Structure formats: structure tokens, C-alpha cells
Amino acid sequence: MADELRIAVIGLGHWGPNHVRVFNQCRGSRVVVGADPDERRRNWVLAQSSDLEVVSEAEHALERPDVDAVVIATPTRTHHALAKAALEAGKHVLLEKPMCSTVEEAEELVNLARTTDRALVHGHVFVYNCGIEFVREHAVRGEFGAIQYVYATRTNLGPIRYDVDVVQDLATHELAIFDYLFGELPTWVAANGSRVLGTAREDVAFVALEYGSGILAHVHVSWLDPQKTRRLTLVGDRRMVVWNDVDPSEPVRLYDKGVKEEPYYDSFGEFKFALRDADVLIPKIELREPLRRQAEAFVKRVVEGTPTRSEAESGLRVMRCLDAIETSLVSDGRRCPVPR
Numbered sequence: 656m657a658d659e660l661r662i663a664v665i666g667l668g669h670w671g672p673n674h675v676r677v678f679n680q681c682r683g684s685r686v687v688v689g690a691d692p693d694e695r696r697r698n699w700v701l702a703q704s705s706d707l708e709v710v711s712e713a714e715h716a717l718e719r720p721d722v723d724a725v726v727i728a729t730p731t732r733t734h735h736a737l738a739k740a741a742l743e744a745g746k747h748v749l750l751e752k753p754m755c756s757t758v759e760e761a762e763e764l765v766n767l768a769r770t771t772d773r774a775l776v777h778g779h780v781f782v783y784n785c786g787i788e789f790v791r792e793h794a795v796r797g798e799f800g801a802i803q804y805v806y807a808t809r810t811n812l813g814p815i816r817y818d819v820d821v822v823q824d825l826a827t828h829e830l831a832i833f834d835y836l837f838g839e840l841p842t843w844v845a846a847n848g849s850r851v852l853g854t855a856r857e858d859v860a861f862v863a864l865e866y867g868s869g870i871l872a873h874v875h876v877s878w879l880d881p882q883k884t885r886r887l888t889l890v891g892d893r894r895m896v897v898w899n900d901v902d903p904s905e906p907v908r909l910y911d912k913g914v915k916e917e918p919y920y921d922s923f924g925e926f927k928f929a930l931r932d933a934d935v936l937i938p939k940i941e942l943r944e945p946l947r948r949q950a951e952a953f954v955k956r957v958v959e960g961t962p963t964r965s966e967a968e969s970g971l972r973v974m975r976c977l978d979a980i981e982t983s984l985v986s987d988g989r990r991c992p993v994p995r
């Protein structure tokens with residue numbers, strides 16, 4: 656490998672050019688080629704950064720011996736074939752979310768990455784979000800006490816996708832965040848959705864999950880909402896926390912609030928509980944662009960072998976959750992176990 660990690664970005668649509676930008680900003684990597692069959696997208700990227708080559712066929716980028724690693728930012732239905740070809744060509748891969756269309760495809764890629772000894776990292780960009788990192792570090796240190804429940808909302812008006820439903824598109828982020836927080840699969844999921852636009856895919860969904868020690872979680876995702884919301888609330892028996900990604904001035908609020916049972920009480924009902932309603936803290940969090948942090952982690956993974964927060968195995972766990980959620984969606988919200 657040369658001094659710099661040489662990268663190919665496959666797919667130059669809405670998201671791919673962001674990868675071109677951050678990998679060119681990272682110390683230790685440079686994008687040498689971009690691929691997209693759409694000439695307008697190739698020309699658009701060339702107008703932003705003229706020092707890379709653009710090609711129409713992904714194969715032309717994959718066969719270049721000077722390419723060390725490949726970022727795949729194409730529609731989900733193409734992920735498996737492109738990632739497989741890249742790994743077989745000996746390239747390290749950063750694969751956008753959701754990983755693939757099926758668990759079987761994901762398993763094949765994880766095994767292939769193992770046998771070819773190549774990095775397979777997932778575009779679970781929110782595990783590199785500084786606010787989420789803050790919540791996780793505090794959870795691990797026990798600052799919230801025992802976690803009692805957690806819920807998250809991710810809604811907006813579009814963008815509407817055509818090869819995945821809203822769960823695969825948006826809830827993938829929450830599943831990756833929960834995986835980062837809990838480090839394990841939920842035991843079961845139950846999901847209800849609606850096809851408000853009359854297409855073959857859910858555009859609104861409500862998903863319940865239960866994690867190992869009885870922690871109830873909930874996710875609401877929608878492409879049809881008047882408001883852009885990206886919020887997570889975690890309630891612990893010592894403190895509570897809210898992450899709000901659309902407010903960069905206050906991404907996290909810590910609530911020193913809780914409820915505890917009175918040791919002695921004279922009456923029934925709510926009087927046996929004492930409310931603790933103390934301070935609200937807005938911690939100072941230095942925000943850095945999550946996509947740039949993800950790119951830096953990928954470069955470190957390839958060059959030094961340092962594991963990332965979005966390794967192949969976590970991608971596979973997220974795919975197993977997605978698969979169980981899809982089963983529940985077509986079974987009237989039945990509780991579905993998540994296979995280990």
C-alpha cells in the first residue's frame with residue numbers, strides 16, 4: 656500500500672459525494688476514482704473535485720490495482736453484488752446502510768470478509784455521532800443507573816426510497832445505535848406499519864423491541880411527517896437523558912430526575928412514590944462531523960487493524976433485527992424472536 660489509502664467511491668448520487676469529501680479531508684486517504692452510470696452525477700462530482708477520475712462502470716474502479724479500498728454508496732439492492740465483487744478483488748469495503756437486502760446476503764459478505772482477511776465496515780454513521788457517544792459513555796459508566804427503557808423517533812418529509820421500506824432506510828440507524836449501547840441483539844421485536852402512499856412498502860412504522868435484561872425499546876420512523884425529528888430518550892433509575900440531533904446547540908440534556916418508592920407511606924396509589932425533580936444539565940459537547948469520524952475510523956481499521964464501532968458483525972446483528980421486524984410487519988405486529 657502507498658503512503659495514502661487510495662479509495663474508490665461507487666455511487667455518486669445524493670450521499671456518495673459526501674464520502675468523496677470526507678475521505679479527501681482525512682489525513683492518510685485520497686479518493687482516486689468514482690463510479691456511477693449516471694453522467695450528470697459524474698459531471699457534478701468532477702465539478703466539486705477535479706482531481707479524481709470518474710468511470711461509468713463500478714468494475715473499472717474495482718479492477719484498478721492502485722485502489723486499496725472501496726466505499727459503496729449505491730441503492731441497497733446493489734450492495735451485495737458490489738461488495739462481493741470488491742472483496743473478491745481484494746479491496747477493503749465500507750458499505751452503506753442497510754447492509755444488504757437479506758440476512759443470507761449479509762452472512763455471505765461477513766464470511767467472505769473473514770476468508771479474504773479484508774475489512775468490512777458499515778455506514779452506521781450515528782455510532783460516530785458525538786452526542787450518541789456521550790450517551791453511551793455515560794451509560795457504560797452507570798451514570799443513568801439501571802436502564803429502564805429507551806425510545807427513539809426519526810421522521811421527516813421524505814426522502815422516499817424505492818428499493819427499501821422506511822424501517823430498512825431509517826430504523827437501521829436506531830438499531831445500530833441500540834447495538835452500540837447494549838452490544839447485543841434484542842430478544843424479540845414487534846412492528847406495525849402503514850403504506851400511506853399506496854406503494855408496496857411501509858412508509859410509516861412503529862417498532863417495539865426488548866433487550867436482554869428486560870429493557871423495553873421503541874422506534875418510530877416515517878417518511879411522511881411535517882417535522883424533521885431525530886431524538887432518543889433513555890430513562891434510567893438514577894438519571895434520564897435526551898439526545899436531540901436537530902439542535903446542535905443542545906444535542907444532549909441530562910435530567911437528574913427519577914421516581915423512588917417511599918420507605919414508609921400512609922396511603923395507597925401514587926403517594927407511595929416520591930418524585931425526584933432536580934437539575935437539568937446541558938453538557939458542553941464538541942461536535943465533529945460523524946461521517947468524517949467514520950472515515951477516519953475506516954482508515955485506521957485498514958492501516959492499523961484497529962476495530963471500528965461498525966464492524967461486519969454489528970452489521971449482521973442489525974440485519975437480523977431488520978429481518979425479524981419485516982416478519983412482524985407482515986404478521987400483524989406479532990412478536991418475533993430475533994435469531995442469534
Ligand SMILES: NC(=O)c1ccc[n+]([C@@H]2O[C@H](COP(=O)([O-])OP(=O)(O)OC[C@H]3O[C@@H](n4cnc5c(N)ncnc54)[C@H](O)[C@@H]3O)[C@@H](O)[C@H]2O)c1
Nearest residue numbers: 666667668669670671690691692693713728729751752780
Ligand atoms: N449513512 C447515512 O446517513 C446515509 C444517508 C443517505 C444515504 N445513505 C445510503 O447510501 C446509499 C445511496 O443513497 P443515495 O441517497 O445516495 O441514493 P441515490 O439514489 O441518490 O444515489 C445512488 C447512486 O448510485 C448510482 N448507482 C446505481 N447502481 C450503481 C452501480 N452498479 N455502480 C455505480 N453506481 C450505481 C446511481 O446512478 C445513483 O447516482 C443507500 O444505501 C442509502 O441508504 C446513507
